[in-house]
Every structure is written in structure tokens, then in C-alpha cells.
Amino acid sequence: MSIIKSAFRVLRFGSAKNQLFSLESKTCRAFSVCNKLRQDASDANASKINFYVDENKEKGYAILKLNKGPVNSLNLEFLTELNIQLEKFEESKEIKGVILTSSIPNIFSAGLDIMEMYQIKQDRGSQFWTALQETWIKLYGSNKIYIAAINGHSPAGGCLLSISCDYRIMSKGPYKIGLNETLLGIKAPFWFRDTMINTIGYRETEKALQLGKLYSSEEALAVNLVDELADSKDLITKAEEQMSKWCAIPTVARELTKSSMRRDTLSKLIAQREADTQSFIEFTQRDSIQKSLRMYLESLKKPKKSSA
Numbered sequence: 001m002s003i004i005k006s007a008f009r010v011l012r013f014g015s016a017k018n019q020l021f022s023l024e025s026k027t028c029r030a031f032s033v034c035n036k037l038r039q040d041a042s043d044a045n046a047s048k049i050n051f052y053v054d055e056n057k058e059k060g061y062a063i064l065k066l067n068k069g070p071v072n073s074l075n076l077e078f079l080t081e082l083n084i085q086l087e088k089f090e091e092s093k094e095i096k097g098v099i100l101t102s103s104i105p106n107i108f109s110a111g112l113d114i115m116e117m118y119q120i121k122q123d124r125g126s127q128f129w130t131a132l133q134e135t136w137i138k139l140y141g142s143n144k145i146y147i148a149a150i151n152g153h154s155p156a157g158g159c160l161l162s163i164s165c166d167y168r169i170m171s172k173g174p175y176k177i178g179l180n181e182t183l184l185g186i187k188a189p190f191w192f193r194d195t196m197i198n199t200i201g202y203r204e205t206e207k208a209l210q211l212g213k214l215y216s217s218e219e220a221l222a223v224n225l226v227d228e229l230a231d232s233k234d235l236i237t238k239a240e241e242q243m244s245k246w247c248a249i250p251t252v253a254r255e256l257t258k259s260s261m262r263r264d265t266l267s268k269l270i271a272q273r274e275a276d277t278q279s280f281i282e283f284t285q286r287d288s289i290q291k292s293l294r295m296y297l298e299s300l301k302k303p304k305k306s307s308a
């Protein structure tokens, strides 16, 4: 059961009951829009393996490895598949927690697939944004323990995935993490911002978001964007050690505590999902934004200087 649902339970007889049930029904409507997409995604991607799941039911946790080459960029189909998997974890009685990592060396996730924002039709854009909202609500609102084992670069949407987890361990190395949206000419959505504030505090977020700052792993540790650094070869072992520690905490007390910390941030998006999607569509259709995205895409496609 998700944090949102348990929040409804806890407050069932309280004065917030009507407001929360209205939030829940809005959420359910938005989720049902995704049902057909889910079916399409599972049909279309039956032959592709965009992530691996390694479940250790004896120990009570799973390892989810993102595997969508070349850079785990998040497009509609990938997000839809991930949402199905997150739901399976949430419903599992055996799985208490999930280690989220990537099978692609040096890359955790390059964030949102920029092609989902560039010259995209309104319908697709709307489905894409709804799927992204759902991923965040499921991850940030999960009752399970999520530990991010960040094995490489984690910009923008990759950073959002990481900060939606409960604990972050990052590989030592020349990797970057942060919300760099302003460098693409766009403003980070309020729920990206709020998740960042909840992680590193207001002042640091204000600087980081305006500058589009990408932190090195050492800098990320210094501002609590990540909780721990590890040598690449030890990353998963360290994540498993941490997971055992979290799994040993009394479950209901931990879940209620997590829920109480995250409920307000989640409710803010849930109350205005449709308006947020409209803002995304309106914003990304602006000529100035399309121009910025085109320039950014071109800079990504430029041949890289040889290191030799």
C-alpha cells in the first residue's frame, strides 16, 4: 500500500477526509488514463529488456537495474514499464525494499529523454508527463525502502529518481549529479524543486537550481545530496549493507514516519496533476524553449573530443 493510501487510512476519520478523498479520486482518474499505455508498453517491449530485477525474497529486497542504452534516458515507454514494476514491488509481501541502480557503466540515468520534449505532439507530451508524474508519485510515495546506488552520471530526471529514494550511495569517480534544467533553458518543475529542498535544504537548492549545478560526487556528499560514497566495485555491497540496516527497523513505524515526512510534498502535485501537465505542454511548445532544446540536442550530438 502506498504512502498516499496509508495517509488516507490514518486520516480516515479526520477533518481532512473529504479533501484527501478528492485527491485520491483525481489520482485514480489520472492513473486510469495510463492503463491502455501500460498494455501497449508491455506488448511493444516484450522483446526488449530495459531493466533487470533481481529479487532476493529470503533477504526481503530486490535490485532493480536500469538497462536502457545508451544512457537510460526516460521516455514514455520506459517510464510506463517502470511504473508497472514499481507497482509490483509495492504490492509484494516479500519485498521490503529495492536497490535502484543501472547496468550501464558510468551512467545512472541521463534524465528525461529530450526527444520527448522536442517537436512533440500534444497527446504524446501529455502521456509522457503523466507517466513521469506517476513514476515520481510511486517512488517518492512508496512505503518500501528505496536505496539509490548511483553508479555514474545522474543529471536532471536522473537526479530526481535518486532524490526520490530514501538513501543514496554514489560511486567515487568523475560523475555528476544535480538538477541542471536551467542550462537547457527550462525551469525545474515545482515538484523536482521541492524534492530537492527536502534533500539538501532551501538555500542550497536555490543556488543549485538557478545555476543548474551539476555536483561532483564529493560535492554531492558535502551538501547531503548523497549520503555516502563508495568505490565502484563496492557500490552494491554497501547498498546491501545499508538495506539490511533499514529492513531491521520496525516496518509500520518506519512507513508512518516516511509518510508523515513526504505527504505534503506529494499532495501538492496530486492536487494539480492536470494543471501541471498543461503547464508542461504550454511551456515546451514555446518557440524559445524549442530553440533552447534544439541547441542543447546539437551540443550533445557534437563529436566528442578524443581524450588521446
Ligand SMILES: CCCCCCCCCC/C=C\CC(=O)SCCNC(=O)CCNC(=O)[C@H](O)C(C)(C)COP(=O)(O)OP(=O)(O)OC[C@H]1O[C@@H](n2cnc3c(N)ncnc32)[C@H](O)[C@@H]1OP(=O)(O)O
Pocket (backbone or CB within 6 Å): 070, 071, 073, 107, 109, 110, 111, 112, 113, 114, 115, 153, 155, 156, 157, 158, 180, 181, 184, 186, 187, 188, 189, 279, 280, 283, 284, 300, 301
Ligand atoms: C511553467 C513551468 C511548467 C513546467 C515546465 C517543465 C519543463 C520540463 C522540465 C523537465 C526538464 C528536464 C528534466 C530532464 O531530465 S532533461 C534531460 C537532462 N539531461 C541532461 O542534460 C543529460 C544530457 N546527457 C549528458 O550529459 C551525457 O549524455 C551523459 C549522461 C553525461 C553521458 O555522456 P556520454 O559521453 O557517455 O554519452 P553521450 O555520447 O553524451 O550520449 C550518448 C547518446 O545519448 C544521447 N543522449 C544523452 N542524453 C540524452 C537525453 N537526456 N535524452 C535523449 N538523448 C540523450 C546523446 O545525444 C547520444 O546520442 P547519439 O549517440 O549521439 O545519437
